[in-house]
Amino acid sequence: MDVEEETARILARLRDQADPERAASEKRYLKSDYTHLGVPVPALRKVALASVRRPPERGELLALVHSLWTVTDDGRPLHETRMAAVEILAKRSSLLEPGDLDVAERLVRESVSWAYVDHLAEKVVGSLVVRYPSLGGTLDVWVGDPYMWIRRTALLALLPGVRSGAPDLDRLSRFGDALIGEKEFFIRKALGWVLRELSKKDPAWVADWVGARMDAVSGVTIREAVRRLPEDDAARLMAAYRAR
Template identity: 70%
Template sequence: MDVGHEVARVLAEMRAQADPVRAEKEKRYLKSDLFHIGVTVPALRKVALSAVRTEPTRDELVTLAEALWGVTDEGRPVHEARMAAIEVLVKRAALLEPRDVRLAERFVRDSASWVYVDALAEKVVGGLVLRYPDLGAVLDAWVRDPYMWIRRTAVLALLAGVRAGNPDLERLDRFGNAVLGETGFFIRKALGWVLRELSKKDPEWVVAWVLPRTGVLSGVTLREAARRLPEEDAALILNR
């Protein structure tokens, strides 16, 4: 793969579909300081994934993602290029190795929005932890990290196991307890999101975990946790 050529091609194809009105609306919605081209998500994804249609090597994939992540315009990172970096990593996540959890960490630490963090958390970090369980120790450190988006990543990485039918209940218990006192919306929402997904397959565990904590869990966490529970269980949680 000629990485430089692919980056230039991806950017050129996205710029050909630029919509300045969309770019401004997106900037406001995301409260973003980045440069926005203004490309729809389906169009962005199609262009990005064309760069890895022929399976690259692991080194080519990482180099491509890093190059896209580093693209700037008017001295600012380009939103769509960063999204493209994430798309190629997600598409070819099976090529990633344990050491690549540090690449994902670098991208998360360089982010300040769910729009970048969430796919990295579940599809990249979570996928790596599923394949290499020893990486769970990384999440154990991240859940107490000072940077909120790293803590959100630690929690949301558990979604991969939940969706795969292999939930890490011990870690979910510990992480949930670790973030009980969080006041930020994005952590509260993340915990509720994981509990909601788990409730589809193991509602009994969710009810047993949530009920003793209804006095300390936030409303957003409780509402998310109850959303997919049987009606009686949801009422028990929400009315407690």
């Protein structure tokens, strides 16, 4: 793969589908300081993933991700090429090795929005942790990181295990206890999101965990957590939350 040539191809295809009106709306919605072209996500994904339809070498993958991530337009990062980098890395995350967790961490630390972080957290970091369980120790450190998006990543990286039916309940409980008092909306939401996904497979565990922490759980977290619980459990927990 000629990384420079492939980056130029992707950028040209994205510019061909630019929609200034959508770009302005998207910037407002994401509260973004980046340059936006206004390319819809399905179209962006199609353009990006054409580059890795056939699996590249690991070095080529990482080089292309770096090249796309660092594209600028008018002196600002370009939203669509950053999104393309994330889509490509997620699609071919099976090529990554344990040391490549550092790459994902760098991208998260350079992210300023859930638009990049959430896919990195679940599809890249989470995928690596499932394949290499010893990397869970890094999540234990991240859950106490000063940077909010790293803390959110530590939580959302548990989703692949939850979805596959092999949840790391010990880590989820510990992370939940560490973060349940957070004032940051995106952390409260992430905790509720993970609990909601777990409730699809183990509603009793979620109901018990939330019920035992009624004095600390936030409204954002509990509303997400009970969304897929049996109706009686959800009503009981919400009544207890309102009455506390």
